[in-house]
Amino acid sequence: MAAPMENTPKILILTGEASGDLYGAQIASAMREVDPTLAFYGVGGIHMRASAVNLLADVSELGVVGFTEVLGKLGRIRTLFSRLRRFLSTDRPALVILIDYPGFNLRFARVAKESGIPVLYYISPKIWAWGAGRIRTIKETVNKMAVIFPFEVPLYEKAGVDVTYVGHPLLxxxxADGSVPEIRQRLGLAPDRGTVALLPGSRQGEVDRLLAPMLGAADILRQRLPDLQFxxxxxxxxxxDLLRNRMKQSTVPIHLVRRDTYSAVAASDAAIVASGTATLETALLGIPMVIVYKVSPLTYPLARLVIRIDHIGLPNIIAGRTVVPELIQGDASPERIAETILPLLTDNQRRTAMTDAFAEVRRKLGTGGAARNTARIACAMALEKGVRS
Known part of the structure; x- marks a missing residue:
């Protein structure tokens, strides 16, 4: 990748998760369409790298779930924070774009603000679920919020934060790329056998806690429905390699799919999904699912003290009611997972009720075009900064 010219406007994009990497890549590509002279730097993954973002660190080094789990990566996080602080001083980006990952990003927003660099926050912290006090920090440190849920707008407007609803990027x-029979054939699966997708998360900690009970559930399901494939x-x-080693503990063959996630999920009859963005992606694909969630025994009681909503799964939060079963902590056992997902494989009425609810979730998300709309806001902010400088 050629080095940018000295006077090229620089944009810094920061995320700490796999989903944020995808969104960051979209933003970089959309901004480059508006202004091809921009140079992008950031913390991301393969998607941002493919969109010509010069990566200062990889998201795989950062992604953790839970309060106590952060401690294991605290040294690495502090080192990165110092490196990014130096980048602000030496490279003076025209704009900082923060994507979700609030524990890190809100601290960095304050540093950027103190450095006189405008901050655009895309994919809001879930202040409607927990951490409502963060809205005060956002008002003090963030120049503009670009939110992806319509119901987030009045929350920020009430607090006096400059906010715009930009649409939801997942829309x-x-x-999916192809019909169910075509996808199954492409993936090397039998086109006429029932299929279950296992989505244990994108962070190592999630896989450590969720893959084993998912594999256990697969063993139980295969005993009940011998024709199932996973x-x-x-x-x-x-x-x-790590995933393949972990899957050796299962007596059931598990077909590993690389870089064709949406098609793989769309070709499934049901899915077992770790709580997070993947639950909403699965809902948008119309695939019945069970949501599972586990954190460390120390983290869970702390989380219960601060979470202010009744659900953890995004489809349920958006619908405002339970449309997908949620199995949390001890309930996310092989037996309970198998017991809960079995009706979604055998009862058409249950399947239809859930997929109908997913259509409601899609309607509530509003419109697409999030990357394009956010890119216009970002380019305007960067241009304004350049004019003022």
Missing amino acids: DIVK LLPLADTLSE
């Missing part, structure tokens, strides 16, 4: 991204789409942030 433009989540698509697939596991591999997140870009995870090691294929």
Whole structure:
């Protein structure tokens, strides 16, 4: 990649998760369409790298779930924070774009603000679920919020934060490539056998806690429905060798799928999904699912103290009711997972009720075009900074 010219406007994009890497890549590509002279730097993964973003660190080094789990990567996180602080001083980007990952990004927003660099926050922290006090920090440190849920707008407006609803990025991204028989044939699966997708998350900690009970559930399901086949789409942030070694503990063959996640999920009859963005992606593909969630025994009681909503799964939060079963902590056992997903494989009425609810979720998300709309805002902010400088 050629080095940018000295006077080229620089944009710094920061995320700490696999989904944010995808969104960051979209933003960089959309901004470059508006202004091809921009140079991009950031923390991301393979998608941002493919969109010509000069990576200062990889998201695979950062992604953790839970309060106590952060401690294991605290040294690495502090080192990166110092490196990015130096980047602000030496390279003076025209704009900082923060994507989700609030524990890190909100601290960095304050540093950017103190350095006189404008901050655009895309994919809001979930202040409606927990951490409502963060809205005060956002008001003090963030110049503009670009939010992806319509219901987030009045929350920020009430607090006096400059906010715009830009649409939801997944509405433009989540698509399958081909019909179910075509996809199964392409993936080397039997086209006429029932298929279950296992999605244990994109972070190593999630896989450590969730893969074993998912594999256990697969063993139980295969005993009940011997014709079932199982697939596991591999997140870009995870090691294929590590996953293959873990899957050896299962007596059931698991077909590992690399870089064809949406098609793989769309070709499934049901899915077992770790709580997170993947639950909404699965809902948009119309695939019945069970949501599972586990954190460390120390983290869970702390989380219960601060979370202010009744659900953890995005489809349920958006619908405002339970449309997908949620199995949390001890309930996310092989037996309970198998017991809960079995009706979604055998009862057409249950399947139809859930897919109908997913159509409601899609309607509530509003419109697409999030990357394009956010790119216009970002380019305007960067240009304004350049004029003022």
